[in-house]
Amino acid sequence: MTRDSDPDQPEAVTCTGLAYSFGETNAVDGLDLSVRPGEVFGLLGPNGAGKTTAIRCITTLLPVPAGMVRVFGSDAAKDRMGVRRLLGYVPQQLSADAGLTGRENVALFARVFDVSRGERAERVGQALAAVDLTDAADRLAKTYSGGMIRRLELAQALVSAPRLLILDEPTIGLDPIARTGVWEHINAVREATGMTVLVTTHYMDEADQYCDRVGLMHRGRVRALGTPTELRQGLGERRRAEGAPASAPLPTLEDVFRDVAGSGLDDKSGDFRDVRSTRRTANRVG
Numbered sequence: 001m002t003r004d005s006d007p008d009q010p011e012a013v014t015c016t017g018l019a020y021s022f023g024e025t026n027a028v029d030g031l032d033l034s035v036r037p038g039e040v041f042g043l044l045g046p047n048g049a050g051k052t053t054a055i056r057c058i059t060t061l062l063p064v065p066a067g068m069v070r071v072f073g074s075d076a077a078k079d080r081m082g083v084r085r086l087l088g089y090v091p092q093q094l095s096a097d098a099g100l101t102g103r104e105n106v107a108l109f110a111r112v113f114d115v116s117r118g119e120r121a122e123r124v125g126q127a128l129a130a131v132d133l134t135d136a137a138d139r140l141a142k143t144y145s146g147g148m149i150r151r152l153e154l155a156q157a158l159v160s161a162p163r164l165l166i167l168d169e170p171t172i173g174l175d176p177i178a179r180t181g182v183w184e185h186i187n188a189v190r191e192a193t194g195m196t197v198l199v200t201t202h203y204m205d206e207a208d209q210y211c212d213r214v215g216l217m218h219r220g221r222v223r224a225l226g227t228p229t230e231l232r233q234g235l236g237e238r239r240r241a242e243g244a245p246a247s248a249p250l251p252t253l254e255d256v257f258r259d260v261a262g263s264g265l266d267d268k269s270g271d272f273r274d275v276r277s278t279r280r281t282a283n284r285v286g
């Protein structure tokens, strides 16, 4: 799935030494990150690793107090509107309005993102079709399942035809079938448009299956970077060098993460924020 970079095209995202603190908490602490045009890049990490904060700096929703962020060459600190025009963002929080139909929800985003009046109806229809919601388009969003709502939010982000789609935990709280559905639609749009995708997730199995490259983030920084296979093979080789039998199964991405983050996967998961974000999604389903 990995695409070669075009040397003439700037990186989709470059973060250099990005830092962001909430009071005493260094949420992002010297983040270096590079996302190549056309790839699906997964930013992985436990609760509190700094993923959402980094994403919010990249989307210009938070300022860049230290370091540098560029999106397709545009500086997020100096050209916020220029950066915003390049991206579609699906936040963790609910962005669909339960009291509007699917079509009205997407049309609202088309207006906000300056899709020209003449093109609007067609682009809204295309975005809904891309996520397989044409038949449900004229039903109120409050009648949608959790997976349909996530796909509707995807359509909202896609209606402006972004070069970079940023998704924060797109499948949290969804059942396995709905999770697969969300990913299949992301991939189909990516294949059709060449769009770059930056996604955060806790789900190592999803990252392994769907991401071209992943960055394992822990305590505000990327601690390991590569394709899922490279990272798994790298740990396997290291374990063999340390005496593991050659017949031992290839480590999983979760093994790699535990190796990088120590107990990081366990010590914060299930905390208040984790519960709150899962509940937010659960509320959508109800």
Ligand SMILES: Nc1ncnc2c1ncn2[C@@H]1O[C@H](COP(=O)(O)OP(=O)(O)OP(=O)(O)O)[C@@H](O)[C@H]1O
Pocket (backbone or CB within 6 Å): 022, 025, 026, 027, 028, 045, 046, 047, 048, 049, 050, 051, 052, 053, 054, 273, 274, 277
């Ligand atoms: N608005 C805020 N005020 C104070 N501290 C915050 C705020 N938002 C995040 N933090 C803290 O910053 C750190 C990084 O949080 P962030 O949400 O970026 O992590 P994350 O990796 O996205 O976690 P999650 O997977 O739970 O979304 C955490 O210690 C968190 O408690």
